[in-house]
Amino acid sequence: MHLQNRVWQSQSYLFCNIFSLLSFIKMDEQIKTFTISVYTENNIGLLNRISAIFQRRHINIESLTTSQSEIESVNRFVIVVNITEAQAKKIVKQIEKQVEAIRAYYHTDEETIYTESCMFKIKSVLLFEEPQIQNIIKDSNSQIVTVNKEFFVLEKSGRRHEIESLRRDLNVFGIMQFVRSGRISVTKSEMKITEMLKAFNNQ
Amino acid sequence: MNIETKNKTKEATQQTIKITGSEAIIRCLIAEGVDILYGYPGGAIMPVYDELYKFRDQIHHVLTRHEQGATHAAQGYARISGRVGVAMATSGPGATNLITGIADAQIDSTPLVCITGQVSSHLLGSDAFQETDIVGISTPVTKWNHQVTKASEIPEVIAKAFYIAKSGRPGPVLIDITKDAQFEEFDFSYKKCTGIRSYNPIPNIDIKLVEAAAELINNAKKPMIVWGQGIILGKAEDELKAVIEKAGIPAAWTILGASALPTSHPLNIGMVGMHGNYAPNKLTNECDVLIAIGMRFDDRVTGNLNTYAKQAKIIHFEIDPAEVDKNVKTDVAVLGDSKESLAALLPLLETKSHTAWLQEFKALYDIEFEKVIKDDLHPTKEGLTMGEVLNQINIETKGNAAIVSDVGQHQMIACRYSNFNITKSNITSGGLGTMGFALPAAIGAKMAAPQREVVAIIGDGGYQMTIQELGTIFQQKVPVKIVVLNNEFLGMVRQWQQLFFDKRYASTEMTNPDFVTIAKGYYIEAKRVKKREELADAVKEMIACKEAYFLEVCVEKEDNVFPMIPSGASVSDIRLS
Ligand SMILES: Cc1ncc(C[n+]2csc(CCOP(=O)(O)OP(=O)(O)O)c2C)c(N)n1
Numbered sequence: 001m002h003l004q005n006r007v008w009q010s011q012s013y014l015f016c017n018i019f020s021l022l023s024f025i026k027m028d029e030q031i032k033t034f035t036i037s038v039y040t041e042n043n044i045g046l047l048n049r050i051s052a053i054f055q056r057r058h059i060n061i062e063s064l065t066t067s068q069s070e071i072e073s074v075n076r077f078v079i080v081v082n083i084t085e086a087q088a089k090k091i092v093k094q095i096e097k098q099v100e101a102i103r104a105y106y107h108t109d110e111e112t113i114y115t116e117s118c119m120f121k122i123k124s125v126l127l128f129e130e131p132q133i134q135n136i137i138k139d140s141n142s143q144i145v146t147v148n149k150e151f152f153v154l155e156k157s158g159r160r161h162e163i164e165s166l167r168r169d170l171n172v173f174g175i176m177q178f179v180r181s182g183r184i185s186v187t188k189s190e191m192k193i194t195e196m197l198k199a200f201n202n203q
Numbered sequence: 204m205n206i207e208t209k210n211k212t213k214e215a216t217q218q219t220i221k222i223t224g225s226e227a228i229i230r231c232l233i234a235e236g237v238d239i240l241y242g243y244p245g246g247a248i249m250p251v252y253d254e255l256y257k258f259r260d261q262i263h264h265v266l267t268r269h270e271q272g273a274t275h276a277a278q279g280y281a282r283i284s285g286r287v288g289v290a291m292a293t294s295g296p297g298a299t300n301l302i303t304g305i306a307d308a309q310i311d312s313t314p315l316v317c318i319t320g321q322v323s324s325h326l327l328g329s330d331a332f333q334e335t336d337i338v339g340i341s342t343p344v345t346k347w348n349h350q351v352t353k354a355s356e357i358p359e360v361i362a363k364a365f366y367i368a369k370s371g372r373p374g375p376v377l378i379d380i381t382k383d384a385q386f387e388e389f390d391f392s393y394k395k396c397t398g399i400r401s402y403n404p405i406p407n408i409d410i411k412l413v414e415a416a417a418e419l420i421n422n423a424k425k426p427m428i429v430w431g432q433g434i435i436l437g438k439a440e441d442e443l444k445a446v447i448e449k450a451g452i453p454a455a456w457t458i459l460g461a462s463a464l465p466t467s468h469p470l471n472i473g474m475v476g477m478h479g480n481y482a483p484n485k486l487t488n489e490c491d492v493l494i495a496i497g498m499r500f501d502d503r504v505t506g507n508l509n510t511y512a513k514q515a516k517i518i519h520f521e522i523d524p525a526e527v528d529k530n531v532k533t534d535v536a537v538l539g540d541s542k543e544s545l546a547a548l549l550p551l552l553e554t555k556s557h558t559a560w561l562q563e564f565k566a567l568y569d570i571e572f573e574k575v576i577k578d579d580l581h582p583t584k585e586g587l588t589m590g591e592v593l594n595q596i597n598i599e600t601k602g603n604a605a606i607v608s609d610v611g612q613h614q615m616i617a618c619r620y621s622n623f624n625i626t627k628s629n630i631t632s633g634g635l636g637t638m639g640f641a642l643p644a645a646i647g648a649k650m651a652a653p654q655r656e657v658v659a660i661i662g663d664g665g666y667q668m669t670i671q672e673l674g675t676i677f678q679q680k681v682p683v684k685i686v687v688l689n690n691e692f693l694g695m696v697r698q699w700q701q702l703f704f705d706k707r708y709a710s711t712e713m714t715n716p717d718f719v720t721i722a723k724g725y726y727i728e729a730k731r732v733k734k735r736e737e738l739a740d741a742v743k744e745m746i747a748c749k750e751a752y753f754l755e756v757c758v759e760k761e762d763n764v765f766p767m768i769p770s771g772a773s774v775s776d777i778r779l780s
Contacts, residue, residue: 041401045338045348052343093525099347099367102401200400 028086033062035112035185036088038077038095039069039102039193046100050077053094059083063116063182071194074102080183103196107187114185117157119145120170121177124152130173140166151176219392224354225250225385228318229258231361234393237289239280239650241265241273243300245293247333248320250385265650265679268671270297272643274304275669278313279647282630283605283655285438287314287368288647294321295333298379299340303637305375306344310634311459312436314373316364323383324352338379346374354387358394366396371404372523373436406524408539408547416494416518416535417551423492423516425560426452427483429475429504432459432633433497433522437541440464440626443496446545451556453564455483457498459633462623466602472564476504477768478615481575481777482567484768487512488775489563496520497541500530501634510773520544574779575765580620586759587735589616589688595738596658596686597622599746604656605630605648609641609665612694615764617660625655639668645683646675656684656746663689663715673725676751684745685727685753687718690760698763722753729753 040046047066054061062080069076083091088106095104124147126133137144142156156166163180222230228251232240242264244252255264267273270292277288288308292301298319308315322331338350347367351360357380364376420426434443440463447454447464453472454464464471473480475487487493493515498504505511508530519526519533520541527536537544579590593616596604602622607630608614614631623629630648632640645659666687676683693711700708722729728748732741738756745752768777 044350045342048339048342056343090525090529093527093529097523097525099399099402197400200398203398 029084031082031084033080033082033109034085034088034106035109035114035183036077036079036081036092036095036104036106037185037187037191038079038104039071039191040075040077041100041102042073042075043100046098049098050079050095050101053091054079054081057087057091059087059091065182065184067184069193071197074193074197078182078184103191103193105187105191107185111189112185112187114183115157116160116163116181116183117155118163118167118178118180120154120167120175121151122154122170122173122175124148124150126173127152133170133173136166136169140169142166219390221388222391223250223254223385224357224380224387224389225254226257227354227357227389227391228361228380228385229254229262230391231358231393232289233258233261234395235287235361235365237262237287239263239265240289240291241267241276241280241647242291243267243270243273243293243297245295245297245320245333247294247322247382248291248297248318248385249293250382251291251318251320251380264291265646265675267643267646268674269669270300271303271639272646272669272672272675274301274308274315274317275637275640275643276647276650276672276675277315277317278304278308278311278640279607279630279644279649280651281308281313281315281647282644283627283648283657284651285436285627286651287316287365289316289318291318292320293333294319294337295335297333298335298337301377302341302344303635305341305377307632307635307637307640308375309344309346311632312373312432313375314368315375316361316368317375317377319377319379320385321350321379321381324381325383327352327381337377341377344375345377348377348379350379350381351384352381354384354389357384358391359396362394362396363399366399367402371402405522405540406538408537408544410547412535412537413544413547414551416520416537417548419492419516419518419535420450420452420494421551421553421555425486425490425557426450426492426494427486427490428452428454428494428496429457429483429487429498430454430460430463430496431457431498433520433541434460434463435627437497437522439497439542439545442542442545442549444468445549446552449549449554450552451554451561452494453483453557453561455480457501457504457633458618458629458631460498461618461621461629463626465624466622467624470561473568474619475774476501477506477770478619478764478766480568480619481571481766481779482564484766484774484777485567486563488514488773490515492516492518494518494520495531496545497522499523499526502530505530506768506770506772506774506776510775571766571779579616584759586762587732587738587756588762589613589758590620591735592686592688592738592742592756592758593617593620593660595742596746599742600656600658604628604658605652607631607641607645607648607657607659609659609661610636610638610695611662611665612690612698612762612764613660613662613688615695616688638662638665641665642669642685643672643675645685646672646679646681649681649683650679658684658686660686660688662694663687663691663713663718664693666718667715670721673722673727677725677727680750682748682750684748685722685751686745687753687755689715689718689755689757690762691715692760694762695764697761701761701763703769718755719753727751727753729755731755731757733757
């Protein structure tokens, strides 16, 4: 038994190795989640241009968030897609080709710190009738944003699976409304956009 | 416009003056050196046309007969001169009619500025009369586009438009200007755009990579160059020639690269691609180093990518980072302007001549000559061939003409057989393959370069897509030479039907009108040739004519263009019959 087990283990070890080797060779062609970050000038048409780049290649955008970036008057797009690295490389170049895109990058989940947030609207009576809800709120690290006679609103930030598990837990009691935001993320590595823009100004 | 008025305009634009948005548009165009623009008026652009009328001694507006014609004319203008072509249209249908030309300019990297009128800003989004979201529609086919709703934005936006259209890898720009912005008065002054912080048109050359490229080239036994339009757009013709001659490298061209090196140059080995020459296609899969310069490995050039130059190290000189590794994985990619890159490469190259390797091209050329070229250019059968018409044009123009071709069999024949002595002489729709391109493009080319002989080569199908531009030729007295090679078929499609669809000629046969009578209806001198004996004299007469001239040549109905790489096949599977 003991021996058998060891054989099995070493075999699986071998398998693992072959697979990781294969995956190393084919890494470029494996579908993975990539976060594409784009620094842009503020421009009405740019969202259209960027989304068209994905549409043309039949790439579904899992989520897209735009906001102000750390630099005054520079916007940041955070786009999540499931594609191969080879595709990601090409997409980023196509985005950077747009006149008003300053820089674009792609990163894997391991290279970023990321989060999503969500809101639940739930009947207020449940807070009193179902004491279990209070525990769920506490355990899930979510916050009550507002309460009135009819409903209360719960807000939570976190990873997708945490949000999903909270949603499952609350679903038992009935959810009036649920909404989840796209991913926002910052990268572990530096972006160096400010330096780039400074260099342009000093030209 | 003479130089004096030009300078005056410059002065006038430097100080601030109170003018309307529409006058500002014209002053901006003049400040950018625009002498001719092509367009078509209508409600939403009328204030601008009113100003065009006032400034008619400084800027010449050409009324085409369709807005598509305006874009193609502007493209012809740009392609022969290297300057920015300008087209103008009204909102709604006027604007949408520009789209084909804009898409063509986008894929062929042609600098265009298109200006469209738009309904007043308070009507935007209300489905007003002739309102269309042209900025939305044109987004995927423009390098940049922008809607202006305030007159004060006009100078900066137009300055940016010209800068973006012509810098880096050129392309079309569309500016949509609401009617209220055209009427509005503001304090005008003009400053040319010299840079945009989010836009880096010319990447810096990494000299290490140039050195790596040089090393590969110096060690190569069978190097081969394929150049594209990047040589012409980068004005790198001399540098290309110097590189080729010093390193003794046989060099082939893509359809849009044609004419950058004279056809007669001993190292010019012809065209690559679907209907390109036998030798460069075959030997793409024999060379040890493939040097691609200012080209983008289009599928019509590469055929099946899985069997394209797999044995070779690939060097790519390219201005657009998005083109690197897009279709073909490179070993060394040098980003940058072609002229600068080649100038940096030249001193690093060893002087060589690859005589035996060149001989391989010669041997395959001889096969192609025997099997294809001879019968194309010097046919012994009764029917006229497209090739012999081109041959006659070569003889009469001595290879100094600019050849503007449409799309189809005649285009492939024109590109294969034209003799080019002068750069920017092959004006054709490459990437988009737009039938109807040639007639209006020839107008623009001739107007931009009146000293050049401009000959349009068109099929009977494509001719009828923009035939109404004969009106423009007549009204503007543009002395272009128009050759319609009439095979009474949509020839290229018929060829595919014959080869791949068992001769089921679905909707490719054309019952044509009397083209000579039509040309004469526009008061254009016209002749039809049906017999070989008449051809030489007719071409001679056409070229000698000082005015516009229309020549219809009735050619063999069911001739095919060879060589041919069937779609999906490898370049080395190129067929001679
Ligand atoms: C606008 C447009 N529609 C359709 C096509 C498809 N097409 C490519 S070549 C061709 C036939 C062209 O016929 P013709 O102009 O008579 O030239 P030929 O091939 O006979 O020389 C067609 C229909 C195209 N390229 N452009």
